[in-house]
Amino acid sequence: MSCLKRGPVLAVTSVSVFFFLIVLRLINEVNFLKLLSCFGQSGSGCVPLSDIQRQSLAYRHGYVNIKTREPLHLECDLCAIVSSSGQMIGQKMGREIDQSSCVWRMNNSPTKGYDEDVGAKTTIRVVSHTSVPLLLKNAEYFFKETNSTVYVIWGPFRNMREDGKGIVYNMLKRIVEKYRNAKIYITTEERMDYCDSIFKEETGRDRVQSGSYLSTGWFTLILAIEACNRIHVYGMINDTYCRTEGFRKVPYHYYEPGRYECDEYLLHENAPYGGHRFITEKRVFAKWSKLHNITFTHPDWTV
Numbered sequence: 001m002s003c004l005k006r007g008p009v010l011a012v013t014s015v016s017v018f019f020f021l022i023v024l025r026l027i028n029e030v031n032f033l034k035l036l037s038c039f040g041q042s043g044s045g046c047v048p049l050s051d052i053q054r055q056s057l058a059y060r061h062g063y064v065n066i067k068t069r070e071p072l073h074l075e076c077d078l079c080a081i082v083s084s085s086g087q088m089i090g091q092k093m094g095r096e097i098d099q100s101s102c103v104w105r106m107n108n109s110p111t112k113g114y115d116e117d118v119g120a121k122t123t124i125r126v127v128s129h130t131s132v133p134l135l136l137k138n139a140e141y142f143f144k145e146t147n148s149t150v151y152v153i154w155g156p157f158r159n160m161r162e163d164g165k166g167i168v169y170n171m172l173k174r175i176v177e178k179y180r181n182a183k184i185y186i187t188t189e190e191r192m193d194y195c196d197s198i199f200k201e202e203t204g205r206d207r208v209q210s211g212s213y214l215s216t217g218w219f220t221l222i223l224a225i226e227a228c229n230r231i232h233v234y235g236m237i238n239d240t241y242c243r244t245e246g247f248r249k250v251p252y253h254y255y256e257p258g259r260y261e262c263d264e265y266l267l268h269e270n271a272p273y274g275g276h277r278f279i280t281e282k283r284v285f286a287k288w289s290k291l292h293n294i295t296f297t298h299p300d301w302t303v
């Protein structure tokens with residue numbers, strides 16, 4: 001008799017334990033990228049993350065201020081990401097770009113003298129460790145005149161190490177000593193690994209084994225997806241552009257004549273060692289633009 005009575009109780013208990021285990025398993029398996037892919041989506045099985053969840057994720061995988069050790073805190077509604085590509089020449093998008101909540105630029109791409117095409121405002125500049133010496137050439141401009149800009153520097157441990165042996169870290173340290181208001185953040189090692197792991201997950205290839213380096217665009221897009229509600233990318237070509245009949249032949253950078261964009265892209269894509277996989281990366285960006293609110297124009301992508 002008592003057995004019959006206890007039956008339902010046992011059943012309910014084991015059912016809850018079962019669900020509890022499933023939930024545990026799900027928590028373990030939902031990796032950061034899958035959470036990311038829920039941003040900007042409603043329905044389709046994704047629970048939109050609250051701002052607090054977003055901040056804590058950005059905190060865990062983020063960038064730290066070189067002086068204060070504070071994590072980067074950045075929240076924007078509409079972000080304009082301005083490519084350094086020669087595609088920006090003659091586009092006259094400056095006014096529209098400057099109206100965005102946050103304007104993102106890369107490396108040492110200038111605004112002075114190009115503002116009609118690329119705008120004048122810079123909220124955040126994502127900079128490769130290899131481009132830090134280029135900023136130093138114009139340090140008064142970057143760290144004094146435009147001292148409201150946030151600098152985010154990515155680089156490998158060997159250059160970013162803080163024990164006196166990281167040459168890029170040492171340069172940055174000297175910058176913040178001289179320009180006390182400069183807002184400079186550096187990648188954590190965890191962040192570098194995380195960006196590598198996304199490359200592996202998206203392409204099936206190990207970045208190091210495939211002999212390539214991630215591009216500044218890669219770090220920019222990942223951070224922007226975390227920080228922005230909507231993203232408008234200006235001047236970035238898609239993965240088939242350089243194979244398209246009659247494509248516009250433009251310089252690699254809008255501010256540097258000489259090298260051509262598609263020549264450079266193909267050279268890098270096929271380099272056995274030390275190249276950026278720009279074309280592969282664009283294929284991944286196209287996929288992300290379907291998951292997040294990302295628009296590509298000049299040239300337009302219809303993803």
Ligand SMILES: *[C@@H]1O[C@H](CO)[C@@H](O)[C@H](O)[C@H]1NC(C)=O
Pocket residue numbers: 144145146147148181
């Ligand atoms: C920051 O930039 C503004 C505008 O260029 C300038 O007036 C100000 O002196 C700068 N602040 C510092 C502390 O350098």
Ligand SMILES: *[C@@H]1O[C@H](CO)[C@@H](O)[C@H](O)[C@H]1NC(C)=O
Pocket residue numbers: 040230293
């Ligand atoms: C994406 O942003 C555009 C404006 O830039 C807006 O019209 C559209 O509704 C947004 N879509 C989603 C899915 O949030």
Ligand SMILES: *[C@@H]1O[C@H](CO)[C@@H](O)[C@H](O)[C@H]1NC(C)=O
Pocket residue numbers: 238239240241244247299300301302303
């Ligand atoms: C990629 O760019 C080329 C050249 O601008 C264009 O013809 C093509 O439609 C684009 N592909 C997609 C999927 O948008």
